[in-house]
Amino acid sequence: MGIPAGPAVLSWSRLKRLLGSYGTWRPPSAAPERCRAAVGSRLRPDRALHTARPRCRQVPLTCERYGLRRLPFGRLSRQDVGFFQGLMPGRASTDPEELKQSNVDWLKSVRGCSELLLKPKTAAEVSQVLRYCHERNLAVNPQGGNTGLVGGSVPVFDEIILSTALMNQIISFDPVSGILVCQAGCILEKLNEFLEERGFIMPLDLGAKGSCHIGGNVATNAGGLRLLRYGSLRGTVLGLEVVLADGTVLDCLASLRKDNTGYDLKQLFIGSEGTLGVITAVSILCPQKPKAVSLAFLGCQDFSRVQETFTTCRAMLGEILSAYEFMDEKCMELVEKHLGLSNPVRGSPFYVLIETSGSNSTHDEEKLNSFLEQAMTAGLVTDGTVAVDDKKIKTLWSLRERITEALTHDGCVYKYDISLPVGKLYDLVTDMRARLGQRAKNVVGYGHMGDGNLHLNITAESYSHSLLDAIEPFVYEWTARYNGSISAEHGLGFKKKQFIQYSKPNEAVFLMQHFKAMLDPKGILNPYKTLPYSP
Numbered sequence: 001m002g003i004p005a006g007p008a009v010l011s012w013s014r015l016k017r018l019l020g021s022y023g024t025w026r027p028p029s030a031a032p033e034r035c036r037a038a039v040g041s042r043l044r045p046d047r048a049l050h051t052a053r054p055r056c057r058q059v060p061l062t063c064e065r066y067g068l069r070r071l072p073f074g075r076l077s078r079q080d081v082g083f084f085q086g087l088m089p090g091r092a093s094t095d096p097e098e099l100k101q102s103n104v105d106w107l108k109s110v111r112g113c114s115e116l117l118l119k120p121k122t123a124a125e126v127s128q129v130l131r132y133c134h135e136r137n138l139a140v141n142p143q144g145g146n147t148g149l150v151g152g153s154v155p156v157f158d159e160i161i162l163s164t165a166l167m168n169q170i171i172s173f174d175p176v177s178g179i180l181v182c183q184a185g186c187i188l189e190k191l192n193e194f195l196e197e198r199g200f201i202m203p204l205d206l207g208a209k210g211s212c213h214i215g216g217n218v219a220t221n222a223g224g225l226r227l228l229r230y231g232s233l234r235g236t237v238l239g240l241e242v243v244l245a246d247g248t249v250l251d252c253l254a255s256l257r258k259d260n261t262g263y264d265l266k267q268l269f270i271g272s273e274g275t276l277g278v279i280t281a282v283s284i285l286c287p288q289k290p291k292a293v294s295l296a297f298l299g300c301q302d303f304s305r306v307q308e309t310f311t312t313c314r315a316m317l318g319e320i321l322s323a324y325e326f327m328d329e330k331c332m333e334l335v336e337k338h339l340g341l342s343n344p345v346r347g348s349p350f351y352v353l354i355e356t357s358g359s360n361s362t363h364d365e366e367k368l369n370s371f372l373e374q375a376m377t378a379g380l381v382t383d384g385t386v387a388v389d390d391k392k393i394k395t396l397w398s399l400r401e402r403i404t405e406a407l408t409h410d411g412c413v414y415k416y417d418i419s420l421p422v423g424k425l426y427d428l429v430t431d432m433r434a435r436l437g438q439r440a441k442n443v444v445g446y447g448h449m450g451d452g453n454l455h456l457n458i459t460a461e462s463y464s465h466s467l468l469d470a471i472e473p474f475v476y477e478w479t480a481r482y483n484g485s486i487s488a489e490h491g492l493g494f495k496k497k498q499f500i501q502y503s504k505p506n507e508a509v510f511l512m513q514h515f516k517a518m519l520d521p522k523g524i525l526n527p528y529k530t531l532p533y534s535p
């Protein structure tokens with residue numbers, strides 16, 4: 001098949017020129033195009049569906065803050081709205097209150113101005129929506145639980161929001177193979193509860209589990225807290241059903257552990273952030289629910305001890321090690337200050353959470369105890385607490401899981417999600433702290449130590465271009481110097497797409513542009529996201 005040249009394709013030389021200047025990329029200086037109400041208040045508001053959700057404080061429009069130009073997509077007309085309302089009565093909303101929630105990201109950092117929210121229930125409906133949008137050249141923003149952290153899940157301009165919220169059916173579960181097949185809008189926590197009743201668990205776990213959708217997890221290749229044990233979604237997702245930009249339904253919803261027939265197409269959609277197709281159903285391999293879980297929360301005097309504790313516990317705990325997370329003392333101060341949680345182990349510059357999951361509590365506790373004895377004797381950890389009952393385990397986990405939430409109460413947050421060689425992980429935080437000095441309110445580091453994944457977060461009283469200039473591209477150059485990744489698990493979305501070249505060669509970006517043009521020649525799927533700006 002030939003590769004059609006579309007507006008999203010850049011010539012090789014143009015691409016090279018663009019990539020060469022991304023380090024200093026700035027929004028175009030031309031006057032931004034304001035989000036224009038195409039049909040606005042003339043439309044009859046539908047019934048609000050989520051009146052209980054908190055009101056959003058006014059977030060600047062993304063297109064204005066970044067001075068962006070709208071791509072030449074069609075404008076939503078009264079006839080278009082009529083078509084969608086006929087296709088899914090009561091599920092095509094133009095209610096400004098409801099749209100307000102869906103136009104803003106969870107961090108309240110980016111805001112679009114979509115005027116239509118669609119809630120299909122089936123892949124067939126998604127197919128009809130996309131076929132229509134493709135014909136009319138209307139841009140579409142697929143949206144799951146809207147918990148993403150890089151601005152990938154909300155519109156930049158007036159893209160139609162295609163929500164998976166009502167695609168929430170479990171299709172099948174096979175207790176012999178542990179394979180679950182479900183629609184994309186199932187909430188991660190709900191799936192986990194369903195599985196736990198049957199002696200299984202989901203292979204991924206995130207702080208956002210109560211709201212995020214499995215389709216969104218797959219579309220962003222979310223990592224989370226269990227990756228160390230169960231690997232990434234690239235391994236556990238066995239099949240996908242995806243609707244392509246022109247409405248074609250791609251049924252690759254296989255439930256097979258082994259299948260070497262041709263290219264593994266599902267991998268293209270895992271982590272593509274809704275830019276290549278809309279994931280409508282997922283087949284996923286789920287592990288057995290562990291019979292025994294223990295959690296140790298320990299304090300370490302410096303980062304080299306955090307590292308040594310990791311290598312020691314990996315060697316001593318072996319197959320029962322299921323998570324190794326770290327956080328610095330600033331993180332703990334913030335969860336105490338903003339969320340009122342209490343830290344059971346005070347006075348350490350670093351803390352680690354070590355989880356074991358196995359099938360025999362006596363055996364596992366014996367192993368954990370001998371590791372703890374060794375770690376204390378060697379002076380790797382100074383203090384700690386261990387939990388084996390569910391309630392205490394949850395309480396300890398919340399100290400780690402709720403750091404993101406605590407940060408949002410601390411001010412405007414600048415987020416970096418970096419992969420680095422484990423030995424270098426914390427140096428970036430130290431360097432950044434020294435570089436920013438008083439300009440930042442707090443600079444904190446935490447993350448998935450076992451996966452070499454640092455969450456560097458910087459807070460300030462308010463958003464400032466000059467603070468951003470002090471952070472970027474420094475943070476990306478630093479990461480590239482050590483061959484790290486500028487997005488370990490959150491994706492590129494809107495906020496990081498211009499920096500892809502710090503982690504991918506030009507040839508790879510060029511090929512990605514080609515895939516995008518082949519699968520979505522009009523560029524209607526989640527435009528302005530993931531791939532670099534193409535004027």
Ligand SMILES: O=C(O)CC[C@@H](O)C(=O)O
Pocket residue numbers: 149207224400401403404415416417447455456457
């Ligand atoms: O907020 C962040 O930077 C990280 C969020 C999430 O990936 C986590 O590991 O808690």
Ligand SMILES: [Zn+2]
Pocket residue numbers: 223224447448455489
């Ligand atoms: Zn994370």
